[in-house]
Amino acid sequence: MEPTISEKAWNPELEKKILKQWEDEKIYDFIPQENNFTIDTPPPYPSGRPWHIGAAAHYSQIDMIARTARMAGKNVYFPIGIDRNGLPVELYTEKKHKIRMKETDRNEFLNLCRSALDDLEDEMILIMKNIGISGDFANYYRTDSEEYRTLTQSTFIDLWKKGQIYLANRPNNYDWVSGTTIADAEITYENLSTKLVYMKFKIKDTDKEIIIASTRPELICACKTIIVNPEDERYTQYIGKKVIVPITNAEVELRTHHSAKQEFGSGAVMVCSYGDQNDVALFRELELEEIVAIGLDGRMTKVAGNYAGLKPKQARTKIIEDLETNGFVEKIEEIIHRTPISERSKIPIEIIPMEEYYLKQKESVEKIKKLGQEITFHPTMHKQILMNWLESINIDWPISRRRYYGTEIPIWYCKKCSEPYVPEPGKYYKPWNEKCPISNCIKCNSTEFIGEERTFDTWMDSSVSPLFISKFNRDDEFFKKVYPASIRPQAKDIVRTWLYYTLLRCEQITGEKPWTEAWIMGYGLDEKGMKMSKSKGNAIDPLPVIEKSGADTFRFWSASEINHGYDFRCNEQKIESTKKFLSKLWNVSRFLSSFPIIESGIPNESDKWILSELDNLVKECKKGYDEYNFFIPAIAIREFTWNLFAAHYIEMVKARAYGIDFSDEERDGAIFTLHKVLSTILKLLAPITPFITEYLWNALYSKESIHKQMQVKAENLEIKSDITKEILEFNSKVWNEKKSQNLSLKDSIKIEIPKILEPFKKDLESMHHLED
RNA sequence: GGGCUCGUGGUCCAGGUCGGUUAUGACGUCGCCCUUACACGGCGAAAAUCCGGGGUUCAAAUCCCCGCGGGCCCA
Known part of the structure; x- marks a missing residue:
């Protein structure tokens, strides 16, 4: 054969x-x-x-x-x-x-x-x-196709009409040389030398003062609060008191916040709009009203008083002089400061509030939580990522970007009265490149329009x-x-x-x-x-x-x-060595391909044993597939195919399948079982390794694709796991014994079969060439 | 800084909810073996302070607390 x-x-x-x-x-x-x-x-x-x-x-x-x-x-x-x-x-x-x-x-x-x-x-x-x-x-579709962008714009227009979209001023990274908002991804950090100025702030209605260290004294005009660490005992007595800001004489509150580091400067920090990202977070968290100290031209605004019109660096030099003249400076240190730099223009970025479009999301949080609960997560633990995120949402979603390669925001503005015009949904609009679909402003009847140039956030x-x-x-x-x-x-x-x-x-x-x-x-x-x-x-x-x-x-x-849901490591050698299992599967199939496919057979005890183990495998795989966790079937199938089916069962029935010293009926039981097991393995494995299973399935069982077959269902056979253990131990014992006696595997040997394995006696004898 | 998550032989990973055999398997390493599917194979061996510390318990890889380290997301 x-x-x-x-x-x-x-x-x-x-x-x-x-x-x-x-x-x-x-x-x-x-x-x-x-x-x-x-x-x-x-x-x-x-x-x-x-x-x-x-x-x-x-x-x-x-x-x-x-x-x-x-x-x-x-x-x-x-x-x-x-x-x-x-x-x-x-x-x-x-x-x-x-x-x-x-x-x-x-x-x-x-x-x-x-x-x-x-x-x-x-x-x-x-x-x-x-x-x-x-x-x-x-x-296949593309998200930049006319069809897709039409959908994005239509949904925006729909939400605009429902009042879900609004314009607002919020802080952004700004590169004033290029005149554009930049993404966090475009910021690099450089360690630059800068002055850390220790300034004296008076506590209101007392003769006491506290020292505040800052690298951005020019932002003093935008200072809204002073924070200290809650565990910093130096300041406990001042918590909640008003503090007078030098130069501007504004009164701000001193409060506690965990982000203030005791060991940096004096431990007391002034929070300004906006010195850095932490200021942004604090303004948001403490709901402070921002003061715009730097304009889109990169210069100090009029709130800076005498310093208006200066670049921040110039203003810094001047304000340090003025602070010193008026006795507000305790000391100045030269420090190395990690400064955010624009990757393109190589200048320090500023954080400046800019007008952008927002989609309302805060009021949807509860509804989304409910939806989240209704959705089944695989694995369950990752639902928590969503829930934690929902807990932490505290601003609406900024959806406009000053970029080019994105879906355009479909809005035109009346040149005269700035009234926005949003077109009808169902078409793809490019306002920066197209005429406004209406000819007259609804509000002022003007005929000139300006197209919006911004695009949407890709999400x-x-x-x-x-x-x-x-x-x-x-x-x-x-x-x-x-x-x-x-x-x-x-x-x-x-x-x-x-x-x-x-x-x-x-x-x-x-x-x-x-x-x-x-x-x-x-x-x-x-x-x-x-x-x-x-x-x-x-x-x-x-x-x-x-x-x-x-x-x-x-x-x-x-x-x-890869266990589902967990991070995984990629190693080329590991990938290549996985091939060994496919090789095993291939050769098992090659062996079985020398036997005819028979419709039925009468399984003996060995056959019943492997079929019960197979049934157990089917159940195990179902468990994995039901939750789309492929780690479970992959491991289970490899284990079964290699370490039970090939290593033990096939060896036990090889002689019987060839019909050597066995009756035709006994032989057919083996061949029937071999094919039943292999065809089941192929089906179980088909979702994971579609190519080899298709090839073997076509070669052995049917020309109709394995991917059109129904998955195997468990028959709920009784599992004999104690038998499995005994068989494995007995085989191992024989192999070891032959080895220690320097015998070839085909040599005969005399070893007694344990009582529990009596039903498998004939197969085991032929497998190991046991003497009576 | 906050949240989530992981930390088990040289490497990867199972076990962990629900504490109790000798801690699973694979890769790699080493030794032996051509045996009517497979040397891309078979058999066997060596290889683990289960990240550290503390606690609960008769008993902890597993439960609790505190650290340390990696990763991701957010700031």
């Missing part, structure tokens, strides 16, 4: 053929029915090469969700999208072409961004296809993904069938952003939750447990790894190494 599988090892090259087979047969196409299972797939962001290997692992697992659901009999809708809005591509483009966004023609800059995205996107699509993602690539786009994939506003019938989606799979680090914003936006628009389940994956770290980054040089490029080891190896590594 020759094996029908002739190659001696699994060849990852076969994956390409199988991919084509799936594509040709269109086995993953989606037509909405009644039992739809919609996956709100995260659209990855093409931010630069290489793509993160942790992300490749992440998408592998999302595909396992799809395949698990499909084999559970669900009609799976698995859309694929690419997220293309936002800052990273702008920075990438500026760097690549050595240009500055604000100094480049907007249309030209957008085109450069678009072509950069196209290149990066191609590689991501290639990786996703190669790792076996069973999504609908033919219809405004990403947060409506469940609406986009369900064709909200585009196809009502489709929408009704697939919304809410079944599951949102995503990474842990964006629960506070993507997951939360999606809940908020979808609730505001539909009044419903966007999905019934959320699946949260941990974070991919390097082999030492450090975050991967290009600058550290520890980033692993997934493409060569997948090409070398094959998608199934990579996927099995991902399933067997």
